[in-house]
Amino acid sequence: MPEKTLMSPEDIERALVRVAHEIVERNKGAAYVVLVGMQTRGVPLARRLAVAIQSLEGIAIPAGSLDIGLYRDDLSSLDLKPVIQRTDVPTDITGKQVVLVDDVFYTGRSIRAAMDALMDLGRPESIQLAVLVDRGHRELPIRADYVGKNIPTSRNEEIKVYVEEVDGEDKVTILTPDREVTDESD
Amino acid sequence: MMSPSLLIGGGRFLDPSQGMDKVGDLLITDGKIAWVGDQGTASPQPDSCTLDATGLIVCPGFIDLHCHLREPGFEDKETISTGTRAAARGGFTTVCCMPNTNPPLDNQASIDYVKKTAQVAGTVRVLPIGCVTKGRQGKELTEMSELAEMGAIGFSDDGDSVASSRIMCLAMDYGRALDLPIIDHCEDKELANGGLMNEGWVSTRLGLKGIPAAAEEIIVARDLALAQLTSARLHIAHVSTRGSVELIRRAKEKGIAVTAEATPHHLTLSEERVMGWQAGKNDQLTYDTNAKVNPPLRSEEDIAALIEGLRDGVIDIIATDHAPHTLVDKMCEFGFAAFGISGFETALGCLMGLVHSGELDLVTLVSKLTSEPARIIGSKYGELGTLKPGCQADVTLFDPDKEWVVSSQGFLSKGKNTPFDGYEFKGKVMATIVAGETVYQDDSLVIEKK
Amino acid sequence: MKVTESGPSTAIPETFPPPSTDKWQHRHVLDLDDFTREEIELVFEIADAMTEVLTRDVKRVPTLRGKTIVTMFYEPSTRTRASFELAAKNLSADTVSLDASKSSVVKGESLIDSLRTIQALGADVIVMRHSESGAPYLATQYVNSSIINGGDGWHAHPSQALLDLYTVRHHLGELAGLKMVIVGDIMHSRVARSNIWGMTTMGAEVMLCAPPTLFPRGLAGFISRCRLPNVRVESRIESALEGADVVMMLRLQRERQQTGLLPSLREYIQRYQLTLERLSLAKPYALVLHPGPMNEGVEIGPEVAHGPQSVIEEQVSNGVAIRMALLYLIAGGKSR
Numbered sequence: 001m002p003e004k005t006l007m008s009p010e011d012i013e014r015a016l017v018r019v020a021h022e023i024v025e026r027n028k029g030a031a032y033v034v035l036v037g038m039q040t041r042g043v044p045l046a047r048r049l050a051v052a053i054q055s056l057e058g059i060a061i062p063a064g065s066l067d068i069g070l071y072r073d074d075l076s077s078l079d080l081k082p083v084i085q086r087t088d089v090p091t092d093i094t095g096k097q098v099v100l101v102d103d104v105f106y107t108g109r110s111i112r113a114a115m116d117a118l119m120d121l122g123r124p125e126s127i128q129l130a131v132l133v134d135r136g137h138r139e140l141p142i143r144a145d146y147v148g149k150n151i152p153t154s155r156n157e158e159i160k161v162y163v164e165e166v167d168g169e170d171k172v173t174i175l176t177p178d179r180e181v182t183d184e185s186d
Numbered sequence: 187m188m189s190p191s192l193l194i195g196g197g198r199f200l201d202p203s204q205g206m207d208k209v210g211d212l213l214i215t216d217g218k219i220a221w222v223g224d225q226g227t228a229s230p231q232p233d234s235c236t237l238d239a240t241g242l243i244v245c246p247g248f249i250d251l252h253c254h255l256r257e258p259g260f261e262d263k264e265t266i267s268t269g270t271r272a273a274a275r276g277g278f279t280t281v282c283c284m285p286n287t288n289p290p291l292d293n294q295a296s297i298d299y300v301k302k303t304a305q306v307a308g309t310v311r312v313l314p315i316g317c318v319t320k321g322r323q324g325k326e327l328t329e330m331s332e333l334a335e336m337g338a339i340g341f342s343d344d345g346d347s348v349a350s351s352r353i354m355c356l357a358m359d360y361g362r363a364l365d366l367p368i369i370d371h372c373e374d375k376e377l378a379n380g381g382l383m384n385e386g387w388v389s390t391r392l393g394l395k396g397i398p399a400a401a402e403e404i405i406v407a408r409d410l411a412l413a414q415l416t417s418a419r420l421h422i423a424h425v426s427t428r429g430s431v432e433l434i435r436r437a438k439e440k441g442i443a444v445t446a447e448a449t450p451h452h453l454t455l456s457e458e459r460v461m462g463w464q465a466g467k468n469d470q471l472t473y474d475t476n477a478k479v480n481p482p483l484r485s486e487e488d489i490a491a492l493i494e495g496l497r498d499g500v501i502d503i504i505a506t507d508h509a510p511h512t513l514v515d516k517m518c519e520f521g522f523a524a525f526g527i528s529g530f531e532t533a534l535g536c537l538m539g540l541v542h543s544g545e546l547d548l549v550t551l552v553s554k555l556t557s558e559p560a561r562i563i564g565s566k567y568g569e570l571g572t573l574k575p576g577c578q579a580d581v582t583l584f585d586p587d588k589e590w591v592v593s594s595q596g597f598l599s600k601g602k603n604t605p606f607d608g609y610e611f612k613g614k615v616m617a618t619i620v621a622g623e624t625v626y627q628d629d630s631l632v633i634e635k636k
Numbered sequence: 637m638k639v640t641e642s643g644p645s646t647a648i649p650e651t652f653p654p655p656s657t658d659k660w661q662h663r664h665v666l667d668l669d670d671f672t673r674e675e676i677e678l679v680f681e682i683a684d685a686m687t688e689v690l691t692r693d694v695k696r697v698p699t700l701r702g703k704t705i706v707t708m709f710y711e712p713s714t715r716t717r718a719s720f721e722l723a724a725k726n727l728s729a730d731t732v733s734l735d736a737s738k739s740s741v742v743k744g745e746s747l748i749d750s751l752r753t754i755q756a757l758g759a760d761v762i763v764m765r766h767s768e769s770g771a772p773y774l775a776t777q778y779v780n781s782s783i784i785n786g787g788d789g790w791h792a793h794p795s796q797a798l799l800d801l802y803t804v805r806h807h808l809g810e811l812a813g814l815k816m817v818i819v820g821d822i823m824h825s826r827v828a829r830s831n832i833w834g835m836t837t838m839g840a841e842v843m844l845c846a847p848p849t850l851f852p853r854g855l856a857g858f859i860s861r862c863r864l865p866n867v868r869v870e871s872r873i874e875s876a877l878e879g880a881d882v883v884m885m886l887r888l889q890r891e892r893q894q895t896g897l898l899p900s901l902r903e904y905i906q907r908y909q910l911t912l913e914r915l916s917l918a919k920p921y922a923l924v925l926h927p928g929p930m931n932e933g934v935e936i937g938p939e940v941a942h943g944p945q946s947v948i949e950e951q952v953s954n955g956v957a958i959r960m961a962l963l964y965l966i967a968g969g970k971s972r
Contacts, residue, residue, distance in 0.1 A: 067685060069685070069699075070685070070689070070697040070698070070699040070727075070964075071697060071698060071699070072699075075699065076702075080658055080660075081660075081964065081965060083678065083681055083682065084681070084682050084685035084686075084964070085681075085685065086684070086685070086688070087685060087688050087689075088688070116698065117697075120692060120694050120696070120697065121692060385853055385854060386853075386854045386857055387854045387857030387858040387860075387861045387862075388854070389852070389854055390852040390853075390854035390855055390857070390858040391854075391858050391861075391862065392769055392770065392791060393769035393770075393788070393789050393790035393791030393792070393826060393829060394769050394770070394789075394790075394791075396852075396853065396854065398853070471666075471667075471669070471670075471773060472770075472773055472777070473769070473770030473773050473774065514746070517746075517748060518746055518747060518748070518774070519747060519766070519768035519770060519771045519774060520768060520769065520770045520774075521768040521769070521770075521789070522768065
């Protein structure tokens with residue numbers, strides 16, 4: 001199964017910087033922005049965005065983590081329960097502009113669960129969504145506000161995001177399954 | 187009913203009472219052993235049946251000195267009819283039933299009831315045991331000579347020991363005059379204190395109150411001292427600990443008239459069986475009420491001592507302590523479950539394991555089930571446990587190598603409570619003959635009529 | 637995540653990448669004897685997440701919505717039952733609580749019949765407490781629901797042992813190598829037994845201390861047959877407490893004196909009560925635990941029970957998080 005690189009470390013860096021700019025522009029500054037990264041790879045991405053925004057605006061903005069394991073809609077059909085990792089939003093989100101950060105945006109179900117979780121943590125003024133990759137195939141009426149790269153895919157393809165803090169390198173790849181091999185005896 | 191004559195040919199005839207161990211033929215006529223001899227030398231009658239016993243062991247019918255038939259009073263657990271049918275399937279031709287029935291067998295009428303019911307509905311010979319004390323209360327002796335006259339072959343308050351040493355001493359004095367054994371279930375109830383299994387590492391692991399070995403040994407020691415004092419006949423029921431074996435050994439060396447029995451389950455299963463461990467398999471932890479029995483299954487060291495006791499004669503006989511219970515009695519929390527194992531139908535298969543592993547030789551095993559119990563019962567009710575010509579034709583045939591799987595659902599006993607369910611045994615009863623009549627035969631056995 | 641002070645290294649590292657729950661092999665939680673170290677750490681991991689939920693204003697997540705959790709307590713209990721019920725409610729499960737001492741048991745219904753009825757009513761998980769050792773094992777043979785053992789006779793109390801270890805871990809970090817002392821009626825204590833399994837699995841040293849009549853006679857055999865490493869036994873509390881990192885006091889039931897196991901409460905108090913003076917024999921930051929309810933003035937002096945080294949109240953709050961974690965691991969996922 002060939003794995004093809006679609007984004008190099010530099011591509012990722014540029015995309016994050018651009019998204020940081022867009023966040024600051026849309027929210028007219030960063031004073032009330034809270035970044036919340038979705039476990040697992042959204043968390044380091046959120047931290048990087050926070051660093052980028054700090055170098056633009058000169059202020060430190062909070063970057064937290066959110067695990068949606070307790071809010072999934074598909075728990076009943078799973079044999080293995082996901083391990084629940086850290087949810088740590090270091091500030092009160094009521095009245096703030098919360099920007100959810102995730103690596104891949106696909107069906108939208110994770111974001112739906114994340115919004116439920118955020119509502120249990122407080123009453124944000126708005127919830128926005130920043131994703132590194134949007135691969136399409138939405139199953140719910142949810143959209144991303146900030147997109148690093150649009151990568152149209154078919155359902156049987158897989159997008160893999162590698163981040164340095166988790167995987168030891170930065171890249172985005174796509175895995176396309178081989179076509180069916182017929183049994184030919186030659 | 188006149189039994190047809192039966193010729194059993196070609197089997198290995200094992201009769202410890204005569205020191206016989208040879209391949210030969212046996213002829214049964216009119217319910218009695220007519221003739222035993224070398225193969226091919228019998229002269230059968232024209233209308234006799236033949237049974238080809240090639241590959242089988244043919245021995246006197248097994249005698250069980252200790253079982254519970256539950257009738258009268260507990261017919262939901264077992265009746266004399268169902269119990270004796272199960273006994274026949276286990277190769278037993280004579281069983282001695284314990285008197286902890288309801289009403290207990292502490293009076294002539296109750297003993298008579300058991301005898302008459304056995305005559306009508308019983309499949310094998312039933313010899314009752316009378317109570318030592320009235321109502322098994324441990325306070326007043328029963329009319330022991332009346333009970334003996336009615337047919338009791340011994341006395342016991344089984345289920346309990348006779349707690350008072352004074353009463354036990356009196357019972358022994360009385361029993362000596364009748365030349366009948368006092369059979370004691372040795373258990374110091376205060377020390378046992380509501381225990382549920384052997385006190386040891388397993389009871390600690392399972393969080394269950396334990397019955398220490400000393401609870402048995404204390405009463406064994408007491409009874410042996412009283413036996414010495416009174417010169418009475420003492421029989422120790424279901425010995426389970428090495429301490430007891432040692433006490434009995436020393437008593438016999440001193441010439442005290444004590445006999446002792448061990449059960450098939452105490453000879454083969456340890457306390458670990460409660461946790462649900464079968465030999466070689468580590469199943470998930472369970473609390474198996476089918477392994478709940480009194481006296482409890484003990485340690486490996488105790489089992490080794492019991493087997494040693496069988497070999498050197500300290501343990502005279504093997505008795506099943508067949509104790510059937512209903513499903514409701516056993517299918518509950520361990521602490522609430524009844525004590526007891528339904529043992530008739532697994533006895534031989536279980537014991538043959540000891541023979542196949544070399545721990546016990548076949549002749550010794552057969553003697554513990556035939557000639558030795560017969561010696562304790564005496565000859566008042568006929569000469570039992572022997573194939574001597576002229577004696578009642580109580581014969582058991584078994585295949586020492588036949589492999590079979592225990593299925594409690596297939597038991598003839600009402601009691602399906604066995605720890606051996608699913609076990610693979612090697613050694614099976616193929617036919618049981620009582621007074622010349624075949625009361626049990628395995629499906630694969632053929633008796634040809636001429 | 638708060639990093640608590642006191643004692644040796646305490647920071648709990650962030651887990652990158654996440655441990656997977658395929659290490660979780662349990663359909664039931666009956667005792668800690670078959671829990672691996674990884675499984676115990678997994679429970680702690682999930683309990684950490686549940687602790688975070690418990691800090692919120694709205695202590696509720698929708699995780700077990702639609703699941704039914706029945707608590708069936710044949711023995712009276714306030715804290716354990718309430719703890720399980722709160723845990724279930726916090727996960728949005730439906731709860732039903734049966735006080736079996738009052739209901740059909742009195743009418744003579746057997747345990748198995750009661751369980752079958754509950755299963756037929758749709759219980760996904762049954763949390764059971766029973767006075768007979770082995771009752772939950774019987775239950776697993778007759779019903780399909782998952783069973784969590786809330787305490788059976790003298791035998792096991794796995795959720796208690798887990799919360800005890802979790803509490804220690806919060807304060808003292810790595811459990812391996814810690815000296816943990818359990819003092820009291822070891823013979824009748826399911827808390828002690830489950831903790832022995834848990835502590836030895838996590839690599840701690842265990843010291844058991846009790847008057848001679850309250851040690852099970854088969855204890856030495858049990859330790860050697862089950863190959864439990866680092867379990868020692870001591871009759872004098874002063875010797876037992878030396879250098880202890882953790883002191884766990886067990887409740888002494890008054891019946892023990894009444895049934896003759898102890899000559900008097902007074903002598904027990906003289907010889908075995910945890911006083912400040914005795915506690916000073918342990919390490920300076922040693923933790924004091926108690927499964928509750930306490931008999932203040934009997935096994936534990938009030939000044940110790942409410943003193944700075946006591947984490948007894950924390951045990952209770954940790955209990956909810958641990959039980960939420962267990963319910964999540966048992967009940968989340970396919971209904972059977």
